[in-house]
Amino acid sequence: MGAILALGSALFYGIADYAGGLLSRRADPTLIALIGQVGALILTLAVAPFVPTPDLQLQDVAWGALSGVGTGMGMVFLYRGLSHGSMSVVVPLVAVGGTAIPVLIGVTLLGDRPSALAWLGIAFAIPALWLISVTRSRAGATHASGAFDALFSSLGIALQYIALAQAGDGAGLWPIVAGRVAASIAILPLARRTLSGFRNLSLSMVLAAALIGGTAALALTLYMLAAQLQLTTIAVVLSSLYPVIPVLLGITLLREKLTGRQILGLIGAGAAVGLITLG
Numbered sequence: 001m002g003a004i005l006a007l008g009s010a011l012f013y014g015i016a017d018y019a020g021g022l023l024s025r026r027a028d029p030t031l032i033a034l035i036g037q038v039g040a041l042i043l044t045l046a047v048a049p050f051v052p053t054p055d056l057q058l059q060d061v062a063w064g065a066l067s068g069v070g071t072g073m074g075m076v077f078l079y080r081g082l083s084h085g086s087m088s089v090v091v092p093l094v095a096v097g098g099t100a101i102p103v104l105i106g107v108t109l110l111g112d113r114p115s116a117l118a119w120l121g122i123a124f125a126i127p128a129l130w131l132i133s134v135t136r137s138r139a140g141a142t143h144a145s146g147a148f149d150a151l152f153s154s155l156g157i158a159l160q161y162i163a164l165a166q167a168g169d170g171a172g173l174w175p176i177v178a179g180r181v182a183a184s185i186a187i188l189p190l191a192r193r194t195l196s197g198f199r200n201l202s203l204s205m206v207l208a209a210a211l212i213g214g215t216a217a218l219a220l221t222l223y224m225l226a227a228q229l230q231l232t233t234i235a236v237v238l239s240s241l242y243p244v245i246p247v248l249l250g251i252t253l254l255r256e257k258l259t260g261r262q263i264l265g266l267i268g269a270g271a272a273v274g275l276i277t278l279g
Contacts, residue, residue, distance in 0.1 A: 002229030003276065005222045006238035012219035014245020017091050020075075020212045021082035021246065027201055028194040029079035032209045034187045036075065039210025040217035041180035048173040055170030063166040064175025068182030070159030071220070074098070076187055077153035085146020087250040092243035092265070093147060096129045097154025099240040102161045106233035114233055121275030125237050128268030131261045161236050164220065165227040176221055234276055241269055 024032050074094070081090040103122060106112040114122065160179075167175040198206075219242075226235040244266060251258050 002226045002235065003238060005226035005229065006235045007241070009219045009222035009226060009239040010242040011245060012215050012222065013239065013242035014091075014249075016212050016216040016219060017078065017082075017242065018087065018246040018249045019208070019215070020079055021087050021091070023205065023208055023212065024079040024083040027205060027209075028191075028197055029083045030076050030187065030191045031194045031197055031201075032212075033072070033075040033079050034184065034191045035206060035209035036213025036216065037072065037180055037183040037187060038213070040213035041177065041184060042210070043214040044173055044177045044180055044217055044221075048177050051172040053170065053172035053174065055168060056172060056174055057168055060167045060171035060175050061178045063163050064171075064178035065182040067160045067163035067167075067175065068179030068184075069186050070156040070161075070163060071179055072156070072183035072186030074153045074156030074160055075183070075216075076190055077149045077156065081146030081149030081153060083146075085149070087246050087254065090146040090150045091246045092129050093150035094153045094157060095240045095243045096126065097151065098157030098161065099129065099237055100126055101155070101158035102165075102236040103233050105158075105162055106231065106236065110232060112231045112233040114231060118231075118234055118276050121272040122233070122237055124268045124275060125241065125272035128265045128272060129240070129243060131265030131268065160220075161223070161239070162232070164224050165232040165235065167224060169228045173221065176217060176224065179220070180217065237272070238276055241272070244269055 020032065020036065078090070078094055081094075103126075107114075164175060164179065219239075223235060223239045226239065247258075247262070247266070
């Protein structure tokens with residue numbers, strides 16, 4: 001069940017990143033990220049009181065808030081990268097760091113001990129995501145525009161994953177709520193210069209940004225539940241396979257070209273899912 005929840009998280013993350021990337025090319029990326037987090041906050045606040053919360057602790061809220069700081073950083077730099085970079089490069093590159101760091105912390109500090117098959121799946125997943133993120137130029141292998149934004153985003157996503165996995169099983173959705181508050185606060189100083197542009201956004205764009213944030217919050221909720229049912233390392237790796245969605249959508253809908261390396265990476269990602277699920 002944990003693997004299914006983590007893969008569901010990957011699906012909704014992928015959809016949110018694809019839609020957010022398109023919207024960030026039409027409006028200021030930081031402003032889109034802020035609206036998304038506010039929209040997610042409204043949604044989670046509406047739902048949280050109806051979710052059982054048998055054992056909510058202050059530390060659960062604190063871990064959720066720390067996770068939200070990572071989310072804010074991750075989303076701002078992700079959308080900045082997507083606003084001027086290739087979707088099939090930026091998103092997978094974010095996932096490489098966002099996966100590798102939590103896996104390292106999970107094994108060395110949290111005591112995670114994946115099975116042999118799961119380790120093999122992890123061994124496939126991380127280089128697969130790397131291959132997906134690499135493009136070719138006449139000068140050789142290179143990273144497309146947006147790579148530096150993707151690097152900073154991956155650090156925020158890693159913090160998001162590790163911190164949220166520490167929330168207790170009985171905390172309900174309140175760690176997610178705390179995270180959305182913290183994410184909004186973290187983004188606000190970066191968005192001050194662009195808040196004046198809010199009035200230039202159409203109502204449809206504002207609603208779209210809010211819906212994208214709600215979709216990402218759903219993905220994060222599924223990840224939190226997955227991390228409660230299985231090793232953090234496994235939940236992170238499966239949830240981090242979300243780049244497959246925007247890469248495929250970028251190829252089919254945006255006509256972005258796929259290289260041989262990226263095809264190999266997608267095959268490796270599929271193998272990783274199978275091995276980790278079996279493990």
